[in-house]
Amino acid sequence: xxxxxxxxxxxxxxxxxxxxxxxxGLLRRxxxxxxxxxxLSFRVARGEMVGYIGPNGAGKSTTIKMLxxxxxxxxxxxxxxxxxxxxxxxxxxxxxxxVFGQRTTLWWDLPLIDSYRLVHxxxxxxxxxxxxxxxxxxxxLELGELLDVPVRQLSLGQRMRGDIAAALLHDPEVLYLDEPxxxxxxxxxxxxxxxxxDLNAERRTTVLLTTHDLTDIEQLCQRVMVIDHGRLVYDxxxxxxxxxxxxxxxxxxxxxxxLPPVELAGARVVKVEGPRQWLAFPxxxxxxxxxxxxxxxxxxxxxxxxxxxxxSVIARMLSRRQIPEPAGPTPL
Amino acid sequence: MADDVRTAGDAASVEEERWRSPLWEGLRAxxxxxxxxxxxxxxxxxxxxxxxxxNFAVTAFDFIAILMMFSHVDRLGGYSLPEVAFLYGxxxxxxxxxxxxxxxxxxxxxxxxxxxxxxxxxxxAPVLVQVAADRFALRRLGRITQGLLVxxxxxxxxxxxxxPVKVAMIPMMILSGAVIxxxxxxxxxxxxFWAQDAAEVQNSxxxxxxxxLQYPPTVFAKDLVRGVTFxxxxxxVNWLPALYVMDRDDPLGLPDWxxxxxxxxxxxxxxxxxxxxxxxxxxxxxxxx
Numbered sequence: 163x164x165x166x167x168x169x170x171x172x173x174x175x176x177x178x179x180x181x182x183x184x185x186x187g188l189l190r191r192x193x194x195x196x197x198x199x200x201x202l203s204f205r206v207a208r209g210e211m212v213g214y215i216g217p218n219g220a221g222k223s224t225t226i227k228m229l230x231x232x233x234x235x236x237x238x239x240x241x242x243x244x245x246x247x248x249x250x251x252x253x254x255x256x257x258x259x260x261v262f263g264q265r266t267t268l269w270w271d272l273p274l275i276d277s278y279r280l281v282h283x284x285x286x287x288x289x290x291x292x293x294x295x296x297x298x299x300x301x302x303l304e305l306g307e308l309l310d311v312p313v314r315q316l317s318l319g320q321r322m323r324g325d326i327a328a329a330l331l332h333d334p335e336v337l338y339l340d341e342p343x344x345x346x347x348x349x350x351x352x353x354x355x356x357x358x359x360d361l362n363a364e365r366r367t368t369v370l371l372t373t374h375d376l377t378d379i380e381q382l383c384q385r386v387m388v389i390d391h392g393r394l395v396y397d398x399x400x401x402x403x404x405x406x407x408x409x410x411x412x413x414x415x416x417x418x419x420x421l422p423p424v425e426l427a428g429a430r431v432v433k434v435e436g437p438r439q440w441l442a443f444p445x446x447x448x449x450x451x452x453x454x455x456x457x458x459x460x461x462x463x464x465x466x467x468x469x470x471x472x473x474s475v476i477a478r479m480l481s482r483r484q485i486p487e488p489a490g491p492t493p494l
Numbered sequence: 495m496a497d498d499v500r501t502a503g504d505a506a507s508v509e510e511e512r513w514r515s516p517l518w519e520g521l522r523a524x525x526x527x528x529x530x531x532x533x534x535x536x537x538x539x540x541x542x543x544x545x546x547x548x549n550f551a552v553t554a555f556d557f558i559a560i561l562m563m564f565s566h567v568d569r570l571g572g573y574s575l576p577e578v579a580f581l582y583g584x585x586x587x588x589x590x591x592x593x594x595x596x597x598x599x600x601x602x603x604x605x606x607x608x609x610x611x612x613x614x615x616x617x618x619a620p621v622l623v624q625v626a627a628d629r630f631a632l633r634r635l636g637r638i639t640q641g642l643l644v645x646x647x648x649x650x651x652x653x654x655x656x657x658p659v660k661v662a663m664i665p666m667m668i669l670s671g672a673v674i675x676x677x678x679x680x681x682x683x684x685x686x687f688w689a690q691d692a693a694e695v696q697n698s699x700x701x702x703x704x705x706x707l708q709y710p711p712t713v714f715a716k717d718l719v720r721g722v723t724f725x726x727x728x729x730x731v732n733w734l735p736a737l738y739v740m741d742r743d744d745p746l747g748l749p750d751w752x753x754x755x756x757x758x759x760x761x762x763x764x765x766x767x768x769x770x771x772x773x774x775x776x777x778x779x780x781x782x783x
C-alpha cells in the first residue's frame with residue numbers, strides 16, 4: 163500500500179466541528195455542534211489512486227474541502243505535499259487539481275478556451291507544457307469542438323470533461339475528484355475513467371476520488387476508504403470491502419422456458435419471473451464457474467451480471483460492524 | 495500528446511516556488527482576469543457602447559435633478575451651482591473608479607450561498623482579487639466619464655483663488671476618494687461572510703454614500719455629518735478637501751489641515767477593511783456538499 167515511506171497526503175486526528183444554529187421557538191435560537199469529521203487519520207502515498215466513499219453527510223466533501231484549504235480543520239494536523247493547506251492555500255493551489263462534480267470551476271459565461279488561457283497565465287504554466295497538456299486533454303477527452311462554446315451551453319458530461327481538463331493543465335501532483343461521473347452517460351463515464359487511469363499510470367498523479375458509483379472504484383482504485391459519521395470505518399482493497407460487507411453480485415439468467423429455481427452450489431435464487439431468474443452470489447467469487455455450470459446443466463439463452471451498488475455494500479458493512487471505534491487506517 | 499513522460503513531481507519543479515510579492519501577485523491576477531473579461535466585452539462592441547452610454551445616461555440623471563433644483567433656487571445649503579457641481583463631480587469620479595475596480599464584490603453573498611466561492615479558493619490567486627475582477631464591467635466607465643465631465647464644468651466655472659496646493663488637491667482627492675470607496679466595498683463584502691444577504695447594507699454605504707456626498711454637508715443634520723466623518727470616513731472622499739479648495743468652513747468646525755488627511759484616512763481604512771476581509775474568509779464555512 164505504501165509507495166513512499168512518507169505519506170503524500172497526511173491527516174492526523176483531523177476534526178471539523180460546525181456550529182449550527184437552529185430555530186427553537188419564535189425568537190430563541192438553539193446552538194449546537196455538529197461533528198462533520200471526527201478524528202480522521204490516514205495517509206496516501208504519492209501515485210496512489212484512492213476511492214473515498216461513504217453515505218451522504220458522512221464527511222467526504224468536508225474532508226476534501228479541508229485538504230484543499232477551503233475549510234480550516236477544528237483540530238488535528240494536515241499536510242498535502244508537505245504544505246499546510248490552510249496556511250498556504252495559494253501555494254498549495256499550484257500543485258493540486260480539484261474537480262467538483264456539482265459545480266464548475268470554469269468561467270460560466272465565457273468560451274471553454276478562455277478559461278484554459280486564464281489558467282495558463284494564472285498558474286504560470288510554461289507555454290510548451292501548456293500546449294502539450296491542452297492537446298492531450300482535447301484529444302483524449304474529445305473537447306475539440308467544444309473549445310469555443312460558452313461553458314453554460316455545455317451539457318453536463320461535456321462540462322465535466324472540460325472541468326477535468328482545466329484541473330490538469332498545470333500538472334497537479336494530486337487530483338481531487340468529487341463525484342466526477344455523476345450524471346454522465348455510459349460513454350462519457352468510460353471515457354473519463356480511461357483518461358484518469360492513463361493519467362495515474364503515466365504521470366503518477368495521486369488521485370482521491372469520492373463517488374457513488376462502485377464501478378468507478380472498481381475500475382480505478384486499488385484502495386478504498388469508507389467514512390461514516392466523520393470516521394474512517396474501512397481502509398483497504400475493494401475485495402476486502404465486499405468480504406466485510408458480505409456483498410453479493412447478481413447473475414441474471416434467461417432460460418429457454420419457465421423452470422423451477424436453479425439449484426447451484428455457491429449461489430441462491432432470489433427471484434424468478436417466467437423464464438428469467440436472479441441468482442445472488444458473493445461478490446468476491448468469480449462468476450465464470452457459475453456461468454459454465456448453468457450453461458452445462460440448463461437451457462441458457464442469455465445472461466448478465468449486476469454489480470452491487472455502493473450504498474447497499476456500505477449499509478451492510480455498517481450494520482455488521484462490531485469493531486470498537488475509532489478504526490485505524492488498517493483493513494478491518 | 496506529450497511524448498516525454500514526466501511524472502507530476504518533475505513537471506511541478508518547472509514552476510517551482512520562487513517567492514513573489516503577494517501584492518504583485520494579486521495585481522497580476524487581477525490584470526489577467528480583467529483582461530479576459532475585457533476581451534469578452536469587446537467581442538460585442540455595439541453592445542458595449544450601448545451599455546456604457548446607458549450607464550452614463552442613468553448616472554447623469556442625478557445631475558439633471560440638481561440642475562432642476564437650481565432652476566428654482568440660487569443656492570443650496572449656501573452653495574452655488576458650480577460649487578455643488580464640484581462636490582458632485584469629485585464624488586462621482588471617485589465612486590466610479592471604485593465601482594469599476596471593486597464593484598463586483600457585492601456578489602460575494604450570492605457566491606457564498608450557491609457555493610461557487612469554493613471554486614475561487616482552489617485557485618492560486620487571492621480570493622478578494624478574484625471576486626473583485628469577476629465580470630469586470632467596463633460599462634462603468636460611463637459613470638466615471640460623467641463625473642469627470644461635471645467636475646470639468648465645475649472647475650471651469652467655480653470662483654476659486656487657485657494656488658499650487660489647491661491644484662494638487664484635485665487628483666489627490668479623486669484618488670484617495672476612490673481608495674476610500676474601495677475600502678467600503680471590501681468591508682461590505684467582508685460583512686457578507688456573516689450575513690449573506692448584506693449586499694444591500696453594502697449598497698447603502700456605497701451608492702447611498704456617493705449620493706450623500708454629491709450635496710453640500712450644510713444641507714444635512716450635524717449628526718449625520720459627524721457619522722460620515724468619524725465612523726465611516728466618507729467625508730474625506732470629497733467634502734473636507736473640497737471645502738478647503740473652496741475656502742469654505744467645515745460645519746463641524748474641524749481645522750484646515752484635515753483637508754490633507756484623505757491619503758492617510760484611505761490607508762487606514764484599507765487596513766481595517768483588509769483585516770475584516772481576512773477575518774471573514776477565515777471563518778468561512780462553505781456549503782453542505
